[in-house]
Amino acid sequence: MTANTQQAERAYEIGREFGRRGVPAILGGIHATVLPEEAGRFFQSVAVGEAESIWPGILQDLCNGGLKPLYRSPGPADLSAVPAPRYDLVQADRYNLAWVQATRGCPHDCSFCVASSVFGKKVRYRPIDQVVRDIQTIKTLWKHPNISFADDNLIVNRKYALDLFRELRGLDIRYFLQTDISMAEDDELLGLLKDSGCSMVFIGFETVLDETLKQIDRHSFKHRYVHRYSSLIQKIQSTGIGVFGAFIVGFDQETPESIERLGEFICENRLYASQITILTPYPGCRVRTVLAAENRLLDLDWSHYNCTEVTFVPRNFTPAELQGAYNRLHQRVYAPEELEKTARYFIERFKAR
Numbered sequence: 001m002t003a004n005t006q007q008a009e010r011a012y013e014i015g016r017e018f019g020r021r022g023v024p025a026i027l028g029g030i031h032a033t034v035l036p037e038e039a040g041r042f043f044q045s046v047a048v049g050e051a052e053s054i055w056p057g058i059l060q061d062l063c064n065g066g067l068k069p070l071y072r073s074p075g076p077a078d079l080s081a082v083p084a085p086r087y088d089l090v091q092a093d094r095y096n097l098a099w100v101q102a103t104r105g106c107p108h109d110c111s112f113c114v115a116s117s118v119f120g121k122k123v124r125y126r127p128i129d130q131v132v133r134d135i136q137t138i139k140t141l142w143k144h145p146n147i148s149f150a151d152d153n154l155i156v157n158r159k160y161a162l163d164l165f166r167e168l169r170g171l172d173i174r175y176f177l178q179t180d181i182s183m184a185e186d187d188e189l190l191g192l193l194k195d196s197g198c199s200m201v202f203i204g205f206e207t208v209l210d211e212t213l214k215q216i217d218r219h220s221f222k223h224r225y226v227h228r229y230s231s232l233i234q235k236i237q238s239t240g241i242g243v244f245g246a247f248i249v250g251f252d253q254e255t256p257e258s259i260e261r262l263g264e265f266i267c268e269n270r271l272y273a274s275q276i277t278i279l280t281p282y283p284g285c286r287v288r289t290v291l292a293a294e295n296r297l298l299d300l301d302w303s304h305y306n307c308t309e310v311t312f313v314p315r316n317f318t319p320a321e322l323q324g325a326y327n328r329l330h331q332r333v334y335a336p337e338e339l340e341k342t343a344r345y346f347i348e349r350f351k352a353r
């Protein structure tokens with residue numbers, strides 16, 4: 001099994017039940033990678049790190065009846081050697097997104113995220129012909145696939161991204177990817193994205209708080225763009241590509257007024273979609289280390305680590321106040337009249353084109 005933190009409690013229940021019935025069960029994934037000892041209390045075996053290099057050995061041991069309690073990947077997998085996903089095993093009619101992965105790793109190392117520590121700060125790339133082959137396989141299985149790139153940031157390496165999008169141009173697909181706002185400055189890239197079928201980009205803006213953004217990632221990368229967020233969003237959306245913005249509330253500089261401002265920002269910029277979450281101190285991330293040192297961790301039930309519940313003591317709010325402000329922000333941003341305005345905004349743009 002694999003589980004993220006918010007699924008860990010349920011995974012543990014299932015692991016315990018398998019144990020009771022004498023069925024060997026193995027847990028892998030991000031949570032088990034960060035807390036292998038905890039996972040080992042509920043599973044016969046735990047896989048730490050990326051599975052590709054250790055999975056064949058795990059199966060061999062299982063067949064020989066000698067499953068070890070812990071398997072640790074020797075390091076990041078060589079992405080040119082990972083096997084092609086068995087898309088044919090997926091019941092295509094039950095999923096509206098078909099996932100493809102081209103890269104792994106993220107250089108930004110944001111304080112609330114474990115992507116850089118689990119997958120590495122150095123980005124690794126799959127050969128483009130393998131990515132194209134996966135998409136061609138998907139096209140044989142899904143009628144009109146909505147392809148989603150699972151990469152944390154597909155455009156970290158401009159040359160790789162341009163080469164990939166050139167290849168995607170001929171495939172007649174619609175796809176969605178995750179990246180950062182710097183891509184809006186690159187006209188060639190934007191043009192290629194549009195021509196190759198990109199319909200939406202997911203961008204982690206995180207917050208509009210200046211001070212928070214200075215500290216959020218390794219090189220204050222996101223802070224460089226905060227004063228141009230609006231014009232860059234406009235630029236991307238004017239091409240017909242929607243921006244799906246991700247925001248987090250609850251950083252130490254957050255105040256009731258800043259949450260109000262965030263609501264205004266999201267509505268005024270007519271983001272195609274937005275994901276608003278509450279800061280969540282996941283195991284393995286720097287935010288958790290700081291909050292633990294300050295004795296501000298409130299809740300140790302992993303099922304509450306779902307990004308919509310307050311699990312720590314905020315700086316300028318009580319936990320209940322932050323929860324209330326977050327709920328009101330949701331009500332404002334997703335109010336029917338706001339969604340209608342956004343729909344009209346996009347209809348006008350498409351008509352103009």
Ligand code: SF4
Pocket residue numbers: 106107108109110113114115116152153204217
């Ligand atoms: S939040 Fe996004 S940019 Fe920051 S480390 Fe995680 S994946 Fe990278």
